[in-house]
Amino acid sequence: MSGAKNAALPALAASLLTDRPCTWRNVPRLHDVRTMGRLLAHMGAVVEGEEVVRVDASKLKRQEAPYGLVKTMRASVLVLGPLLARFGRARVSLPGGCAIGERPIDQHLKGLEAMGATIRLRGGYVEARATRLAGALIVFDVVTVTGTENLMMAAALARGRTVLENAALEPEVVDLGCALNAMGARISGLGTPVITIDGVDTLAGADHAVIPDRIEAGTFMVAAAATRGDVRLRGADAAHLDAVITKLRIAGADVRIGRAGIRVRGPAEIAPLDVVTQPHPGFPTDMQAQFMVLATRARGQSLLTETVFENRFMHVSELRRMGADIHVDGRTAILRGPARLQGTTVMASDLRASAALIIAGLVAEGRTEVLRVYHLDRGYERIEKKLRALGARIRRIRGGL
Numbered sequence: 468m469s470g471a472k473n474a475a476l477p478a479l480a481a482s483l484l485t486d487r488p489c490t491w492r493n494v495p496r497l498h499d500v501r502t503m504g505r506l507l508a509h510m511g512a513v514v515e516g517e518e519v520v521r522v523d524a525s526k527l528k529r530q531e532a533p534y535g536l537v538k539t540m541r542a543s544v545l546v547l548g549p550l551l552a553r554f555g556r557a558r559v560s561l562p563g564g565c566a567i568g569e570r571p572i573d574q575h576l577k578g579l580e581a582m583g584a585t586i587r588l589r590g591g592y593v594e595a596r597a598t599r600l601a602g603a604l605i606v607f608d609v610v611t612v613t614g615t616e617n618l619m620m621a622a623a624l625a626r627g628r629t630v631l632e633n634a635a636l637e638p639e640v641v642d643l644g645c646a647l648n649a650m651g652a653r654i655s656g657l658g659t660p661v662i663t664i665d666g667v668d669t670l671a672g673a674d675h676a677v678i679p680d681r682i683e684a685g686t687f688m689v690a691a692a693a694t695r696g697d698v699r700l701r702g703a704d705a706a707h708l709d710a711v712i713t714k715l716r717i718a719g720a721d722v723r724i725g726r727a728g729i730r731v732r733g734p735a736e737i738a739p740l741d742v743v744t745q746p747h748p749g750f751p752t753d754m755q756a757q758f759m760v761l762a763t764r765a766r767g768q769s770l771l772t773e774t775v776f777e778n779r780f781m782h783v784s785e786l787r788r789m790g791a792d793i794h795v796d797g798r799t800a801i802l803r804g805p806a807r808l809q810g811t812t813v814m815a816s817d818l819r820a821s822a823a824l825i826i827a828g829l830v831a832e833g834r835t836e837v838l839r840v841y842h843l844d845r846g847y848e849r850i851e852k853k854l855r856a857l858g859a860r861i862r863r864i865r866g867g868l
């Protein structure tokens with residue numbers, strides 16, 4: 468398994484909180500990680516290395532995230548909190564639309580205003596100012612992963628105590644909190660809905676290895692289950708995958724957790740599933756598309772309900788083109804199986820949908836061609852090489868890294 472994209476991105480942004488050098492380890496070699504590196508360099512930070520990434524943000528020239536970079540990666544918004552906390556100003560482009568949903572950042576902005584920042588939206592940019600952020604009680608209206616991370620980083624250098632309620636519990640949030648505490652922050656309640664941060668005046672550098680990617684692991688586990696395969700995932704952390712493992716076992720997969728990782732053996736026949744996506748520790752929305760492919764092969768009726776993002780069924784029409792029987796009613800997809808998927812040309816619409824279409828290609832009869840795989844390269848490191856090593860007949864035709 469590679470390091471987690473969604474842990475590496477906030478960690479790299481956290482480098483902006485200190486003038487001391489930071490070393491981030493187990494960083495996946497992904498398009499999004501390179502984009503974050505370019506964003507930090509655009510501001511004047513020195514960014515070196517891959518997998519082990521060193522960042523020196525001691526001589527920042529500007530506190531700005533331009534539209535050109537933000538439009539390619541929404542997670543760029545994670546520089547807002549650190550810049551405002553350390554420099555008292557930040558100009559960050561609003562992310563704009565996304566295939567899977569509207570994805571506003573109102574909770575991020577509301578939290579920073581509660582900490583005393585003045586926020587102006589001008590020309591598609593967030594312009595934020597603050598002499599020094601002050602601790603506050605912030606109750607999130609919705610559970611937001613990057614919102615929790617942004618405000619946790621901002622509060623780390625604020626005056627006084629901040630309490631984040633209805634905070635996100637994702638392992639990536641906890642990993643960021645641990646890295647910040649190693650830099651001298653005072654954060655407690657990580658992994659619970661109430662996170663308390665007592666601000667400090669300055670932070671030291673970091674030397675932190677990010678957690679393994681649970682969504683990459685989950686993707687390979689579904690691929691093993693859907694292909695009647697037998698795969699061992701070295702370095703995967705089962706503690707981050709309870710909901711995924713539970714659903715795979717209900718589907719009939721044999722999932723064994725060992726010191727070296729997780730072993731998954733696919734069943735001869737897949738049992739129907741009932742999945743509802745939720746914030747962690749609920750079933751991850753980033754695994755919904757992959758599980759939909761599994762459900763197309765299940766004997767009987769399966770239900771998949773997407774509650775986190777309002778438009779995350781873009782893969783349904785592509786799976787139907789391959790012969791899947793899927794009916795969508797509001798936020799629930801109703802599947803009847805087992806469907807015999809037929810290989811054809813399909814279009815990836817977003818990162819996780821592209822992974823799902825690859826799994827569909829592995830179980831389909833004949834050849835499948837997945838277009839727009841640039842989505843894939845944003846979040847999966849060398850996926851076709853890893854799959855080929857497991858016996859997949861897959862190759863990249865054009866583009867990509």
Ligand code: EPZ
Pocket residue numbers: 472473476541542568569570571572573574575576609610611612613614639752753775776777818819846
């Ligand atoms: C993070 O996105 C992940 N990205 C996403 O992974 C993941 O799907 C998502 O969390 C949910 O688990 C990173 O960590 C970089 P949210 P984030 O804020 O933080 C609404 C992948 O495939 N909301 O938790 O942007 C929002 O619209 C990506 O790797 C507000 O209304 O997601 C959504 O419906 C895709 N206002 C819900 O909350 C806000 O201010 C959860 O979004 C913020 C969020």
